[in-house]
Each structure stands twice: as structure tokens, then as C-alpha cells.
Amino acid sequence: MALLVSVILSVTACSRPTTLQEVLNEGVLHVITREAPSIYYEGREGETGYDYELAKRFAEELGVELRIRVADDNTEILSVLSRDYAHIGMAGLSGQAGIDDLYRVLPTGIAAQSVVVYNREHGRPGSLKDLTGQTLHLVPDSNHEHHLDTEDNYQWQVHPGIDAAGILARVESGEFAYAVVSSNELELNQVFYPHVKEAFALGDPEELAWLFPKAQDKTLITAANQFLQKLQADGTLAQLSERFYGHLDQLNYVGARTFMHHVQNRLPNYEHLFQSYAKDAGMDWRLLAAIGYQESHWRPNAVSPTGVRGLMMLTRNTASYIGINNRMDAEESIEGGSKYFQMVHDKIPARIPEPDRTWFALASYNVGFGHLEDARRLTEGAGKDPDRWMDVKEFLPLLAQKEWYKKTRFGYARGHEPVLYVQNIRRYYDVLARITDRPPARPEPVSEIVNLEGTPPDTTPANQKVVPDDIQASLPSDLGLIPPTL
Template identity: 85%
Template sequence: MSRLFSTIASAPMVASLVISAVLALTACSRPTTLQEIRNEGVLHVITRESPSIYYEGRNGVTGYDYELAKRFANELGVELRVRVADDNTEILSVLSRDFAHIGMAGLSDQPGLDNQYRVLPTGIAAQSVVVYNRDFDRPESLGELEGQTLHLVPDSNHEHHLSDVSGYRWRVHPGIDAAGILARVESGEFPYAIVSSNELELNQVFYPKVKEAFALGNPEELAWLFPKGQDKTLITAANQFLQKLQADGTLAQLAERFYGHLEQLNYVGARTFMHHVNNRLPKYEDLFQDYADQSGMDWRLLAAIGYQESHWRPNAVSPTGVRGLMMLTRNTASYIGINNRMDAEESIQGGARYFQMVHDKIPDRIPEPDRTWFALASYNVGFGHLEDARRLTEGAGKNPDRWMDVKEFLPLLAQKEWYQKTRFGYARGHEPVLYVQNIRRYYDVLARITDRPTPDTETIAEVVNMEESTLPDGSSNDSESSGDIQASLPADLGLIPPTL
């Protein structure tokens, strides 16, 4: 029963008020069959803001679940109408009253849930993980947390793992999301907490002092929830739709798009990047914005390339002679009209020009964001080697226009049995894969920071207020020197806009 009804029932209110409230709620209920939904022309979805589900970035709304829902609505020929809830408690309440057709809450099928809702897995698996502040002792099991309090969000996947174990306490925090829990673990306010593994992966870079201790249970697929009051026609159609996406590879491609660039983050690498965001990036941010605008690209992407190349150091020099903030070769600089590679402005201008030229060479038929990922790989290893990898991909019966397929074949360019079959021969093909992964992650962080500044960003700035360390030179942007020092750079961050 809703909080509104509980309050009314506990007070000597006039019965007509209760009746009016019930009638008002009833009037807001949604069509309950697929045909009625099509007749109305609207698919009503309720969700919450989370990088794993739904969020609004610079280029519009995106998120794994949102992208699925948008495609499903298009399949049905109806409008997708999204209501954003404060938390899972509100989502479950709305579904229980049949005020939405689908709930996207980042929940898996757990004991008792299917008694209240219809549950449909959506292809992403996650598990509950215990996290801790690295200044505290790492626990190996729940048994080692005796006397401690575990903190978690309400109506989560986590509580059913805790109900049969004693010796410790747990506390749910209404009004706080997973990022809020992680921020408090980062600061030490919450020494121990439980979050979903996918939300930890997506937020890890912002909270470098948070570490994973151990998992509770096995990975479980996250699901969409449907009201029990509906008949089965909508969930049946959704299930058939997801099966089709799984069969044609779309589900795997979406999973790669949102999760493929996420790796376990190195503590030093994450702190170093955030330190440089606060101390180096402000010197060059206007230049990145100006020259990115001139080239028609997102300035955060250009800045991410610059960080991967040199850690935003205008005097960087590699052993093979590429130099400057964007690590341009002499030939590349000459070709695009750059005279002084060590001048930060000229270097950024040259990097923007060169990337746009590379991007323009990628076939127009390749949709975003894959086209940008191919352009990044070409920027690193050269267009010819990228084309060789795409031919190998096609020869193996996979899609040469899809990054998740081609990135499997790029490393083969370093093996004689494969590169001898290609036009351009040997290349250190694992390097563009790491290069793209890193830049995607860097971009992801920059996009989230610049799109929506939050108090959490201030917390991070305090945490990373550390002495600047000496860092290695960045890698180059073309095949003559790419990867000479790639291994020295933190390979655990990287990113690109999911909406590109």
C-alpha cells in the first residue's frame, strides 16, 4: 500500500477522500494488453537515473536499458515515454499500481520478486559485491564483518543475500543511489557497503579508494519488470524481441558499447587521471573546445586522445621522435600544416585536423559509435592495417563494420600466419585495441564530469590532491611509433560517448 494510503487509513478522514484518491489512481492506470498499448500509441516505462540504465548526456538520453526500450518501442510502432523515479522503491510502487508498462530498475530475479511482477532478463549479468575503503582491512567473507555495518540502497538485489547470516548489521539508505554509497565509502564515512558489480565498474574511476572485497552469490541477469495486472502479451512480445536481438548480435553489440571498455581500474592510474583533470586539463580545455568545434567533434573526445597520447604534456617526446601534446610525427605535422609540434595550441589543432581526416576515411555506412572507434584505431595503427583487420574479420564470417568483431582480429596482425595474408603486413595489432579502450574510458569520465558537475566531483578533487608524479611519454598516433611506450600508460581507463 502506498504511503498516501497508509496516512489516510491511520487518520479519521472522511471516507469520500479515500474514494476520490482511489478513483484518481485508477484513472492513471495504463492499458494492460499489447493491442491496447498499440491503440494508445505509447509505451510507458519507469526507470531511475544510472549510467547502467538511463542517463542524459551531452548528446541526449542513453543507457543500456534505455537503448533496448527505445528499440522495442520502435518495433511496436509506438512512442516511448519515460518517467524517471527517485529510486527503486518508487519504481516498484508505480508498477504495483499498474501505472507503467515496464520498470527498468537494475534488479535481477530474486526470491519473492516474481510473486509481485513478471520478470524478463535483458542480457546483462551482475552480482552483489562487498566493497570497502582501502584504508580499512579487506574482509574475505561476511564472517569477518562481525560488528560492522554494511550500507546499501533500498529495494536492491543485495538484501536477500544477507537474511540468513548473523553477526553483522546492514542499513539501507533511502534517497541515496549506488554512486552516493560509493562516494561515502570513498570518504571513509562508510567503511563497508554492498553494490551491484556493474554499477561498481561504471563508477570505479570516480572512487579510486573503493575496492572490491568479495562477491555475494553468483552473477544473475538483470531484468525488466512488468506489472502482474497486465496479461502476458506485452512480456511475450518483449521476450521475442530480445531473442531476436540476441540472435542477430545486437544485444552483444550494446553490451560491448556500454561495458566493453570497462576493466578493473588501477588505483594509481585512476587517481593520476583525476589529478590531471584538475591540474593539467584546465590549461588546455579552451583549446580543445575551440579546435574540436572547428573539426566538428566533441572536445572531450579530442581531450581524451590528448591524454592517451601524452597525459596532456606539451613537451612529451617518444623514443621514435614523435612529440608534443598530441604526439604528432614530423610527416603528419608537415602534411596537416603544423610547424611547431611542441606548441600546445598547434599540436591540438593538428590533432583535431588529423583525426577528422582519419574519421572521414571510415566508410559512411558504418554507424556511430563504431565509426568513431574505427577512426581511433586508424589514428593509432594506420588506415591500411585497420583495413587488413577488417578483411580478416570478413573472411572469418564476422561483421567487418562492427568494432566488437574487428577488435578480435586486430591482434592477429602481429602473428606471421595472419599478417602474411594481408596487404600491409605486420602491425602491433593489440595496441589499437588498448588505445581505443583507454580513450573510450577517458572520454566517459570527462563526459560525466562536464555534463553534470556534482558534489562527488569535489570529493574526488580532494582525494586526488596529491604530488604530481613523473610519468612516461605517451604513445604516438600512427604506425611508425604507436605503442613504443603504450605499456607504460595506465591501460585500465578508456572511453567514448555511448551516444556517438
Template identity: 45%
Template sequence: MGEEIEGGAGRVTAVAGLCIVKGLIPARHRMPSTPNALSGRLAIRLLALIALCLLPEPPRSGPDGLLEAIRERELLSVHTRNTPTTFYEGREGPTGFEYELMRRFAGQLGVSLTLRADHHIESALAAVRQQGDMAAAALPLEPGRPGVIFSRPIIALEPVVVYRRGLPPVEDPGSLVGLAIGTIAGAGTGRVLAEVKRELPALEWVDSAEVEVAELLGMVEDGELDAAVLYDHQFRLNRLFFPGVERGFPLGDPLSMAWAFPAEGGLALAEAANRFLAGLRESGELDALVARYFGHDDYLEYVGTRTFLDHVEARLPDYAALFREAARATDFDWKLLAAVGYQESHWDPLATSPTGVRGLMMLTNATAGDLGVDDRLDPAQSIHGGARYLRQLHERLPDSIQGDDRLYMAMAAYNVGLGHLYDARRITETRGGDPDRWRDVRESLPLLQEREWHSQTRYGYARGGEPVLYVRNIRRYYEILSYVERSRRQFPLLDTRARDPEPSG
């Protein structure tokens, strides 16, 4: 799902019919994320790129053949996966840890980037042997695999065992015997289990290329599996969506993530990638990207009432007037806007998310530009801009969605984007639910994490469990703020004393 073409003049989202090196994008793949018609300039660029794809490809053989071909056609073609650690359409546009690396590598080569992102691990490796320039799909480094050359290690992959809450603690390899265990085919975790099996011959497991991390964790939580083996960073990114799954213990030695290149293309492209990765590591940029994508797994944690009330007293007074002004201008309850702001940044005007959105209301660069916000870190601009954006989303929803359902869906779109929300509404309808009711749509949103469902949608993979928790948290914060406001109206003297206590002694 989803192909991106990116170059020095900016990113172009590929449309149906655009050639990807040697093949056509299937018609089901993602269209431009905005509903507006393509501008004349964009259409011209797309025609130029189509023409590029239709030109005969230079030979890939020889020591520098593939790298020369990429530079001649000015296009790097990558096989990848539509997952949170590789590539997906996020709130701020295309994102993902490996997407960031691919984008920067293409930029260093001075070429555009196109992605084929409907693969699983094994199909990405098979495809790169036949067409395309490289595979970047959370691949485990596997020297000696026929037909491919691997890059230097990018990051360490730590295998961990996770298991269903309620089972006896799974604390060591011996406790795995007799359990129904699953893992993802080709991810490298099967090799780790095979090493353990040498010491524990009774150990059994199943692996599948047709599941991703969310499906695997869902199978554990639902009881189809007792346990699973995946990588630690994958579990941390998904743990909040699967509260019925516990972390067990690290299993075996860490593996390494790497890129793969076709062996027939020579060594030059792999050597260029190795120089690029070494430069990122030496400059500290690689560590920064790892921290940005994998170092924050608590964004959606619900802050307890005591902590929230402490922030109400210590932080909210600085911004309450701005929230009230923005509420009057957009016809929202100011406490709702304040609750959104707290969920986004904990009322920190300098906040930056793992994916790069910034400010008290966490506006993306593109959204800020559309709203006329030139300084996302200015609290007034951020609050007013966030309120206007929420109002725009509210008004763009179909008229058939009414009342609180409309508000909750607008809030979900603030988090995950309108495109993914519409995908979830279509899934809801397919499943026999009411796409105009939040209670039904919130059941469908997490399915955007599962390949079976997101492969049928227009916008592909999304962290669909995230907007469900996001809306839930905002509703809780709003209820607490409403309670505090009612209490202050009813007991103004007590509130005054609480805020300005008399000196003791």
C-alpha cells in the same frame, strides 16, 4: 529527470507540461537540450503527442489489454532511473544500457517511447503497478513479487564487496563482520547479504533507497562506510572516480536483471518483451550492447609517460601537420589539439567509443552534421571538425570566464556537454564557489553523479567525475608534448639521431 519521446520519425525531447500517460511532467524536468526555439514541425509533433496523452486510455485489463492499449495510443511509457546503467543525457544525447534496449523494444512494437526517469528501484516498481507500461531500472529478477510480472533475465548481476583503501584486506564473508556496510535498497544485494547473515548472524548492514552507486562509493571513500555491496559492472564503471575504494571479492550467487510489467495488464506485453530479448540474444546484439556499455572501463586511465612517448614517435607524425593546420584555423596551440585527440582516441582514426562516438576526435553524429563533417573516420575532417567544435564551445561560454579557466571549461564541455557544465556551474554557485573558476567547478562536476544534486538540475545525471579526469589527462599530455617540442628545439642533433639511428656494427 528527463523524459524522451521517440518514434519512427525521430526523437522529441519532452518539455514541461507534456502528459506522460496519466500525469504531467513537473516543471523542473529537462527542457530541450538546444537553446533554440522549437521549430514549427517540432511544435506540431509535441501538440499531437499532448493530444494523444489527453485521450482516454483504453482498458489495461484482459490477456492482451495493456499491449493493445500501447499500440492504440502508439506510445510505450516506461518508469526508469537516471543512472549510467539505465538512462541519462550523455555527450551524444540520451544514452544508457537499458535506454538502448527500451528504444529498440519500442521500435519493434512500432510505437514511440516516453520515460519517467526520476525513480529509485522501489518507486519504479510501485509506479508500474499503478500507471505506466513497464519498469526498466536495473531491477533484480524477483519472482513472486505482488502486482508485477517480470521478463526473462536480461544480464547477470554479480554482487561484489568493495572497501575503503587502507583497511585490512576484505577477502571473505567473515571479514565483513564488524564493518559498517551499505547497499542500495531494492537492488537485490540486500537479499544476498541476508543469505550470508544466515551463516554469520553478527553481520549487519544498512540499505537506502535514497543513494545511488556514486553516493555509496563516496561514503566508502570518505569513511562514512567501511564497505559496500554493489554489482561488479557498476563498480567498474565508477572505479576511476573513487581511487580510495578497493574491490574485495564476489559475494553470493549472481542475480539477474529483468524488466517488470503490471500484472493487471495481462501477459501479452511481457511475452512480447521476452521474444524481443530472445531475439537480441540470438543475434548477438545483446552481447554487443553489454560489451559496449560495460566492457570498457579504461577510457579515462592516464597512459604513462613511456607509452605516450612511444605513441608520439609512432603515431603522431601521421597527424601532426593536420593538427597544426587546424590550430592555425582555430587559434589554438596545436599541441593542445593533439592532446585532446590523444585523450579521445589515442590518435586512432578508426576509434569507436563505448557510446558510439567515432573518429580521431570522437565526434558524435549530431556534432559532425552541424560541423559539415560527412566522414567522421577521415582524420583530416575529424581533426578540423574537433578543433572547430572546441572553438565553438570556447566562444559560447560566458564572458566572465577568462584565460585558462575558459579553456578548461571548454574542454570539459567537449567531454560532458555544455548543459551539464552549466548545471555544475550552478551547483558551484549554490555551494558558495566561483562558477567562473575551473578549480571550483571541477569540485562540483562529480556531484552530478549524486541524486541529491542532479535531481535539482536541468540536465540530470552525468558522469561528472569524467570531465575532471579528462581535463587533467589532457593537461598532462599537453605538458609532455610541450617538453618534447622544447627538447627538439634545444637539441636538434640528438633528436635527429633518435629518430634516424645509425646502423649498428
């Protein structure tokens, strides 16, 4: 609350309560947004998303309740803000011309640009001039239209009722040949649409922003700006950016198709085992499944040149230590992997909050606790935070360089491998979470948003994978799915 004192004192002489005072008096911060993985969505553990996490922290700073209203699209968000029916709008828009004339704009730390995408079966356009006679498809009230020129020989069509994922699904299926989406939404959804490729960007990256009604005075946006500056100074903005965007480049076209194929054809054979043993270990079954996929692509007979074996690729010593007799038995391997991961997780200092504690545990699972501690000491010695994964992952690769590992207790390690290992598993986990999450309609808000431990067991039947319609529509027919009618 300290950052608000100057704002409050400057307006207490006013006869009518300021916007900030109204928020404090009511005890509620009203925010309108739309569902998108880049902004806000509801998963198994509750509400999350980059913008949501910022708004949640801002409400906590003010000492008020955060009350979210979910709109159908940006058109509704802008309409509500124009009528001053919400304090903040989170729409994934930048402050381009037209927006900043109608609303107060506060950048939030994520930059994105409008990108032209196409189905890989079509030729790649190099510029808008190559789209003569073609139609670009886009969502309404976006960042994109101000980049388009009515004098060029192409057209564009706006699709009310369709979000960015819906646009991408239609490009994937071939219904749309070309479209324009935001680069951050493409990154978050790319794995589900492997036939969609980026052609070129329209303009430079623009920082995405929160929108405030022009009818408000400046007290609330000033307080929000001061709060975001504080988060930027203490590294929280960078940490949230890494959490939501720092692992999104880990699946290329072939990897995405292969993973989705294995989700449909291999995972159902083992899902009930992941669920059962993850529950015993107090962890999210999808995280355990993601580890198993990274280790063996869910192959129970996998063998590496170094002698690790089975679906969870356990070493002989590890299997013996945790009481696993047959590493090639899928159930024993999954049981052993869950036990071993929990042991590793328990060694990570409890003061490290989730999800970073889990990322550290994954790195330790891969490279060993001693090497992880060496990297954390190097991180601390460089003046960075040894309890933040985003800092430590910069120093792990240095364990392969003599000038660095000679300073450590445990010496040489191929430190780039745990970084890739963690990033891959995070991506696999994200995908599994997206295609298995089925929260109840409008659940009550929860206080703890990210918690990979102690997740309630999934109730989906073991051999039934529920895939959202927009994702299912994008998958090639050779993956055994029947796309719904679009």
C-alpha cells in the same frame, strides 16, 4: 512489427483490449526507471543507457512513442508497477525470490552480482564471517538483501534517498567502511572512487531484468521477449553490452587518481583549445581531449623514442602534411590532432554507424588505415562483421602473428596496441562526459542518441571544471578540491 503478429492474432477475440493492444492504441510505451549509468541517464546528446537503448528500440519496433518517467529510487519504481501505472520498469534488479512473485520478469542480457566493497584503508574481509560487529550499507529495494543472513553477527543498514554512486562516495570518503553494491554499477563508477575496492561477491551473477506489472496480461512481455531474442540473434545485444561495458577495466587505482589529478591541474590550461578546434573539426571536444590525454597526458613537451612530439604526439610527416610547423606548441599540436583525426574519420566508410565509426577512426589514428583494413578483412573472412568494432578488435592483435599477417596486404603490426588505445580513450571520454555534462532539466527526447560528431560547444568557462557533488566528495583532498559536506 512482424514479430507481433502472432501475439495480436491470438488475443483479438478477447472482449477487453490486451496490454499490447492498449500500447498500440494509445501509441505510447510508458516506462519508469531511475537515473544510473547502468540503466538510464541524460547526457549532452540526450537520453542513453543500456536499458534505455533497448527500450527505445522496442518502442520503435512497436511503432509507438517511448515515454520515460524518472523515479527517485527503486522503491518508487516498484510502487508504480504494483499499481499498474507503467508498462515496464527498468530498475536494475534481477528476478530473485520476492521480485518474481510480485512482477513479471524479463531478463535483458546483462548479468551482475552483489559485491561487498570496502575502503582500502580498512582490511579486506574474505567473507561475511569477517564482518562480525560491522555494518554493511546498501540502497533500498536492491538485489542485495536476500544474500544477507540475519543470524550472522553483522548488521546492514538501508539508506533511502542514496543511490549506488552515493554509497560508493561514502565508502571512498571513509564515512562507510563496508557496503554492498551491484558489480555492474561498481564497474561503471569505479574510476571516480579509487579508494573503493571489491572484497568478495555474494552469490552467483544474476541476469538483470525488466519488470512488468502482474496486473498486465502476458502479451506485452511476450512481444518484448520475442524482440530481445531477435536482438540477441542478430548481435545487437552483444554490441550494446560492449558499447556500455566493454572498456570499463582500463583504469586501475593509480591511473584513476592520476587522470583525475590531471583533469583538475592540466586540462584547464588547454580546454578552450580542445573546444575551439574540436568545433572546427565537427567533433566532441571531450573526445579530442581524451585522445590528447592518451597521447601525452596533456604535456605539450612530450617526446617519444620514435620521434613523435607534442601534446597530440604528431609525427614529423603528419605535421608537415597538415601544415603544422611547431609540434611542441600546444595550440598547433591540438589543431593538428583535430585535423588529422577528422581526415582519418572521413576515411572510415560512412555506412558504419556511430559510435563504431569513431572507434575505427581511433584505431586507424593509432595503427594506420591500412592495418585497420587488414584486420577488417580478417574479420570478414572469419564470418564476423567487419563493420562492428566488437568483432574487429578480436582480430587486430592477430596482426602481430606471422600466420595471420602473412595473409594481409600491409603485413606486421602490433595490433594489440590500437585495441588498448581505443579502450583507454573510450574510458577517458566517458569520465570527461560524466564530469562536464550539464543537460537542461527534462529535455525533449532526441532521435539520435550517440553522436560523437557535431556536438554543440561546451559553455563552461575554460578554467572552471564543474564536478558533480558525489564525484567531488570522493576525490582525495590533495587533488585541490574541497569535498562538500555529506
